[in-house]
Amino acid sequence: MSVLPIPRSELTHHRLYEFAKTALIKIYSHPYVTVCDLYCGAGVDVDKWETALIANYIGIDVATSGIGEARDTWENQRKNFIAEFFEADPCAENFETQMQEKANQADLVCCFQHLQMCFETEERARRLLQNVSSLLKPGGYFLGITPDSSTIWAKYQKNVEAYHNRSSSMKPNLVPNCIRSESYVITFEVEEEKNPVFGSFPKLDQVGQGGWS
Numbered sequence: 001m002s003v004l005p006i007p008r009s010e011l012t013h014h015r016l017y018e019f020a021k022t023a024l025i026k027i028y029s030h031p032y033v034t035v036c037d038l039y040c041g042a043g044v045d046v047d048k049w050e051t052a053l054i055a056n057y058i059g060i061d062v063a064t065s066g067i068g069e070a071r072d073t074w075e076n077q078r079k080n081f082i083a084e085f086f087e088a089d090p091c092a093e094n095f096e097t098q099m100q101e102k103a104n105q106a107d108l109v110c111c112f113q114h115l116q117m118c119f120e121t122e123e124r125a126r127r128l129l130q131n132v133s134s135l136l137k138p139g140g141y142f143l144g145i146t147p148d149s150s151t152i153w154a155k156y157q158k159n160v161e162a163y164h165n166r167s168s169s170m171k172p173n174l175v176p177n178c179i180r181s182e183s184y185v186i187t188f189e190v191e192e193e194k195n196p197v198f199g200s201f202p203k204l205d206q207v208g209q210g211g212w213s
Contacts, residue, residue: 021145024145029052029108030052033054033056034055034106037049040085046070056105058083060086104136104137104138109135116149
């Protein structure tokens with residue numbers, strides 16, 4: 001069976017994504033801190049946290065499968081920190097009532113995946129920030145990585161402009177509704193004159209494995 005090679009652009013994006021996470025952890029973490037990882041997934045960053053010499057890790061994910069994989073990763077690799085895992089949605093559930101025992105315990109709260117999903121509506125964004133505030137100690141840090149919406153919107157506008165330039169007789173409803181590269185396809189539901197604060201939420205389809213930008 002043949003295995004298709006991963007495009008170089010995908011490898012570059014993935015390396016950049018991993019570098020950004022490592023840099024943030026090195027800058028803001030220090031030995032013996034307590035870390036809360038939102039949307040922890042399969043626990044892919046446990047090696048980074050072990051290198052940072054943290055004392056406690058709190059993993060939270062909305063998916064049962066993600067929590068199970070993260071717990072298995074920590075148990076199988078015998079990491080040198082205490083870990084706890086909770087199934088909860090950081091954007092929909094109230095941590096102040098559901099996780100009272102973890103209130104104001106985290107030195108760091110991070111969200112390295114799916115942060116853009118938390119800003120689909122104002123209500124989800126407010127719930128996320130309230131939950132983060134309930135978990136953090138005074139003076140703690142909230143770290144996150146998310147796609148750059150300004151870059152995405154600028155690329156989309158350039159795509160629309162180029163399409164208009166190629167066909168002056170094009171009808172308004174025929175403008176392109178997506179941008180794409182070797183690594184991703186981002187589809188917009190409708191064309192809008194300007195990007196609102198909430199509600200303009202494009203659909204992202206990653207092509208293959210690896211990161212994107």
